[in-house]
Amino acid sequence: MMIAASGPSGPETVLSVSHASKRYGGLVAVDDVSFNLAKGEILGLIGPNGAGKTTMFDLVAGSQKPSSGRIAVHGRDVSGQSAHRRIAHGLGRTFQIPRPFPQLSLIDNVLLARQNQTGEGVIANFLSPRRVAAEERAAVEKARALLDFVLLSRLESEPAKVLSGGQRKLLELARVMMADPAIVLLDEPAAGVNATLLEVIIDRITEINRRGISFLLIEHNIDMVSRLCGRVLVMASGQLLCEGTAQQVATDPRVIEAYLGGAA
Template structure:
């Protein structure tokens, strides 16, 4: 059995009197692509925000490679090896794609002021390495030709590709993808799906929340379904498609 790299146990979140997530548990195995789906209002976004660290849980715990990260903020989770993308990418529009990529690099010696004077060769070497890595990732997502263009020229789909490349600058072992297909045209969506597969094949684990069921079915090894803030069902894509409770949740308005 594959090692569990990300695990949530009994997660709950209340916003005043509203229970958004209740007693929600899931686990993601190393190298897996796990999908998180559910009808509108099911609690998916809150669950995702809990895992990403942008929302603190009212109950439960989150573990990354066996270590409790429940109280860690997002930047500490990134340092621990878990990155995330956003449903609406927000690159720095006036900066070039390459500059946007370089800003995402973690733990550079040159970030410390005096290191630029005491270890200039090391700083220069790391800068060259970061540039090479950024250009390679831009090439991976078919944006290399735009490396020196400002990010404002990108389409919505290209911004999603840039977002995926940016998160990989931090070398995460686990990536949370927030609705990667939203706003992406069909041709770029195929590129995005292929790039996710390529990165996954190199050992990166993915958890994605997505409304595009076709994309989820094509990409995911397993699917977790939420309704009314709780776990409804989990299984392989074909099992989920046949499950009466899932069909009722989507067609019968269980989470309305």
């Protein structure tokens, strides 16, 4: 049975997915899924392996285009736009396996994520050198502040290849924040992270969320989901199965059936 998760009433909707489907020939990976993400919300998306949640995530991020349906950011239809174009609309994402440039320093990795710099144009470097220089200084200051925020400032000159898996997740969080997103898509931030760094990641996500930034979180770590997410969506077999609090979905018979084949 398919359901449509509309999101909480009242708050502004920043992300809207309407009847999204993704087909690969005869295979339907995502089947008529609808949900909204409200401003300031941390929304969890969970489901057993093969549920279609990663494909759904890629449709929202712009890595793939839906076969049908509509995806809107701040009311703007972005269904046919690339991931790069969606960043310009305030939609950023992290990856389950972080992808830093291993030979570049941490600060250069963060600086690469900045958007709409005057110095990106060759002519501007000649016509507005002072403006370009001022923007460069501001960008460096912002990158350093973000590295400090994720507790990596002491390593800012080190190449990204020296980082542990958990530190790479923190670096990726700094990189996505460099683009000033209004919405952040988090792809399994707990995967491969030790308990100590996981607490840091949870704390940093909470602090960013306090600033009004919304999150859509895919995660297998149910403890993390229950701590961060006020609302959780569950997918199974490409469809949206149910929604509710973490406690509600954990005890829903449909969820137990999807995960355990009926074994309680």
